[in-house]
Amino acid sequence: MNKVIIGRPEDLDRTVIAAVARGACHLELAPGLVGALTRSRRSTLAALEGRVVYGVNTGMGAMSGLRLDAEAQRRHQDNLMIGRAVGSAPWLRRDQARALLAARLRTFLDPAAGVSPELCRRLADLLNADVVPAIPARGSGAAGEIIPLAHAGAALLGVGQVLDAGPIGAGGAVDASSAFAEAGLAPRSFGPKEGIAFLEGVPGLTGLAVLGSAAARVLIDQVVVGAAASHTVIRASLDPLQPALADSDELRVVLESLRDLRGKAEPGALQAPVSFRVTAPALAVAMRAVAGVEAAVDRALNAVTDSPAHLDGEFVGTFGFAGTDLTASLGALTTALVHLAELGAARLHRLLDPRVTGLAPQLSHSPGLHAGMAAVHKRAAGVTHRLRRFAVPALTGAIETSLGQEDVQSFGFEAAECLDEVLTGLRDVLACELLAVVQAQRLGAPSSSTLDDIDAALPPGTADRPFGRDLDRIVSLLSAGTARGAADDQFGTEQGRPAG
Structure with a gap:
């Protein structure tokens, strides 16, 4: 299988996303890009100090006026996924869910997202291992894609579901934790601001x-x-x-x-x-x-x-x-x-x-x-x-x-x-x-x-x-x-x- 090395965000264009969706290539982040992500993450964490930032140390939506204490903040980024994973089957097809992950990865390569290189690598690992979150195809009635993206995020945490690796339609969705273990991957929590970043944008639609x-x-x-x-x-x-x-x-x-x-x-x-x-x-x-x-x-x-x-x-x-x-x-x-x-x-x-x-x-x-x-x-x-x-x-x-x-x-x-x-x-x-x-x-x-x-x-x-x-x-x-x-x-x- 072809390996595509991503040296800059523009390398992960729609042509590559289409190939990734079909399972026609593996992705690898170049060292220079990882270095740039490390610097942008460091800058983001420094900027968070002492500030009130929506979705990071506050609630979401109508609850954005509520401040979260230090203990709540440590759990908040993961909780953003769990409580919003309210969808059900029918799930996106395998190629569609892979396209969502690839587009999500592309947007995370922008310094404005401020996520860690580890999160970006994890998305690439999921795609390369063909561990595909079960993402609802319908019922995403929000300003954005909070519900489907929450399902993808819950899978990363190991508490969600992934598509069965068998023939299409044969097994539906299975627990993510067992699929991660079979692929040699470990669940991963979201760091400061990474949860709210994961829920934002329109990577699924893209x-x-x-x-x-x-x-x-x-x-x-x-x-x-x-x-x-x-x-x-x-x-x-x-x-x-x-x-x-x-x-x-x-x-x-x-x-x-x-x-x-x-x-x-x-x-x-x-x-x-x-x-x-x-x-x-x-x-x-x-x-x-x-x-x-x-x-x-x-x-x-x-x-x-x-x-x-x-x-x-x-x-x-x-x-x-x-x-x-x-x-x-x-x-x-x-x-x-x-x-x-x-x-x-x-x-x-x-x-x-x-x-x-x-x-x-x-x-x-x-x-x-x-x-x-x-x-x-x-x-x-x-x-x-x-x-x-x-x-x-x-x-x-x-x-x-x-x-x-x-x-x-x-x-x-x-x-x-x-x-x-x-x-x-x-x-x-x-x-x-x-x-x-x-x-x-x-x-x-x-x-x-x-x-x-x-x-x-x-x-x-x-x-x-x-x-x-x-x-x-x-x-x-x-x-x-x-x-x-x-x-x-x-x-x-x-x-x-x-x-x-």
Whole structure:
């Protein structure tokens, strides 16, 4: 496994975070960075002397006016985790929780956090040993990520839970203490200010955005391939793909890819259905939305997320826990992907129309006796309808908590969950379209080689069969990265696409 040596905070960028999330590399903190962390920690501890600092020698939230005595302060940083670990399953997936830890580590490398190099090393140790805290995926209704981060912190203390190392979904969560012992690790308490630092910021949302944007790039490129294959089946006019229509780099890439993949068959009609003609700009919008999420991630990784942050010798309350930028950008991407699903369902419906394709109605093996792709389209319609509810912006809907101390939330985890649901649904709709394209090609429609892997994975023939099994196979292939064209390489390289 590759080792990545982190010599400065910027080295742990979204590309590395994505690789860490997949378990594709080990992290090591360079001696120079450890030295810098040691100095910032020493400076932070010195600045704490004789000061009233929120969350260090005071209560939290509405209890911030209560001063803690010396004995209470010694227990306080650990207690911050234990009493706030109120979540339950469903847990974040293993890659999602690892992305959270990696993003948390990145923000701790900023001197403003003032945490010890030992805490940073412990996070790297957990990732390298693949001991992954069980972190709730839902119910984080706070100004920030206090509840999910408390679960991660409780795991470090040895009193929380970690994900079972077995197959996904096999065992759920197990006690952290036993997992630590098996990995040769020991639980670790939080030192002065380290507990409040651990609970602040939006590392979970940041990590989830890294994974979501990477998955969206792959899926958008697969939609390009699927849309081009549908264009080929109906012999759509090339007019809407003319280079002169490009008003942005993203649209230029999409138009080029669709033209390259479209095939050479002469147009079958003067104009293609609208769903075919407007696919290119919709794909360009989605590409811009992905870039917007990636830019928001970069800003989050470089921002001061601690509150209070140690800045120029003072402790300053900040807004680094808000997650507004990331939540808004995830909402924009989610909406763009829902629209792609709507267009995919519409294109699929046109593929069933003999007036558009010149093939048998419903792409049926024997019209009347065999249903063909009619029920496949119904599945796509049902999935698309379900996705629309996830396009509701998560940024709205503030609810007061903590006796009014927290009167606004960004609901970032909810925004990430909406994106994840839409990625899954769009992949499902695309699988339905690709199955119809393969069926059409087997019935004599113009074809290209872009879907050869998918065609080969399906049973032979065009007669009715339990097509749900075919769709499961296609979804698995898409999840593994099959059916990708040139758009991802061109656009992803220009935008610094993260590994994933």
